Amino acid sequence: MQENPESFVPESAVIDIGISEDALSLQQAYDVVTAPAHGAVTTFVGVVRNLNQGRKVLGVSYDAFAPLCLTTFRDICEKAQLKWGPLKIYCWHYKGRLDVGGISVILAVSSPHRDESYQANRYLIEEIKHRAPIWKMEHYVDGDSEWTEGCELCQDDHSHKKL
Amino acid sequence: MSVFIKINLFGAFRDFNAGSTIAVGLKTGDDAQTVKANLGKALGGSDKVMALLSKSRLATDETVLLDHDIITESRELAILPPVAGG
Numbered sequence: 001m002q003e004n005p006e007s008f009v010p011e012s013a014v015i016d017i018g019i020s021e022d023a024l025s026l027q028q029a030y031d032v033v034t035a036p037a038h039g040a041v042t043t044f045v046g047v048v049r050n051l052n053q054g055r056k057v058l059g060v061s062y063d064a065f066a067p068l069c070l071t072t073f074r075d076i077c078e079k080a081q082l083k084w085g086p087l088k089i090y091c092w093h094y095k096g097r098l099d100v101g102g103i104s105v106i107l108a109v110s111s112p113h114r115d116e117s118y119q120a121n122r123y124l125i126e127e128i129k130h131r132a133p134i135w136k137m138e139h140y141v142d143g144d145s146e147w148t149e150g151c152e153l154c155q156d157d158h159s160h161k162k163l
Numbered sequence: 164m165s166v167f168i169k170i171n172l173f174g175a176f177r178d179f180n181a182g183s184t185i186a187v188g189l190k191t192g193d194d195a196q197t198v199k200a201n202l203g204k205a206l207g208g209s210d211k212v213m214a215l216l217s218k219s220r221l222a223t224d225e226t227v228l229l230d231h232d233i234i235t236e237s238r239e240l241a242i243l244p245p246v247a248g249g
Contacts, residue, residue: 046249064248065173065241067224093248105249125249133222133241134248135174147175150247153220153227 011035011112013086017073019066021096029108033088038110040117044125046105048098052148056141059099065133069093076127080109083123084116091124093134104136130154165190168234170202171241175215179206189234195221196230202242219244
């Protein structure tokens with residue numbers, strides 16, 4: 001019996017976000033976004049590297065303001081879905097100390113075709129770097145530790161209000 | 164009337180205080196910029212503190228505040244230095 005293509009329902013959008021003090025899992029990210037109607041899955045994995053601006057790095061400690069972080073992640077993901085359609089998105093960041101090679105962030109995006117997935121994934125990481133309230137302290141081989149310089153947060157474009 | 168609000172310190176601000184929070188005085192009509200100035204004094208007012216404050220934003224759990232937002236009640240805020248996620 002021949003199947004009617006009209007009976008295939010498009011995948012619904014998914015947003016899976018979080019801040020974790022446990023190790024992040026690429027398999028978990030893949031499992032969340034994979035779907036029969038989505039022919040493309042892109043992943044971005046942020047990893048602690050062993051050198052920054054000429055200094056040998058042992059590890060990095062990540063600090064995060066979790067409530068605002070989650071609000072920001074959701075806003076970024078929703079904007080990506082508005083721009084590129086009903087994507088399935090996994091967006092988790094690590095909080096705590098990681099050694100070199102440790103995974104700090106995983107972004108996975110699935111879509112019917114590759115172009116939306118690639119573009120949305122790049123958009124997500126750039127927005128997170130500029131907007132998410134996350135900080136990192138690098139720990140160096142010489143025993144020193146320093147907070148890294150980051151991006152100054154823009155003020156929200158909201159009207160004057162009392163809080 | 165003056166009350167105190169609790170401000171959560173993140174990133175490099177943690178180096179300027181023994182704990183992760185600090186209490187800052189708030190008067191009726193104070194805006195976020197005034198609260199930031201009071202926070203600077205509470206953290207010792209060094210050039211390093213003031214330089215970092217000038218690049219930082221106050222925030223609630225939901226949003227980053229504008230400098231002229233009026234803080235009208237005693238509530239928890241956070242001070243956010245430049246961010247470096249990813």
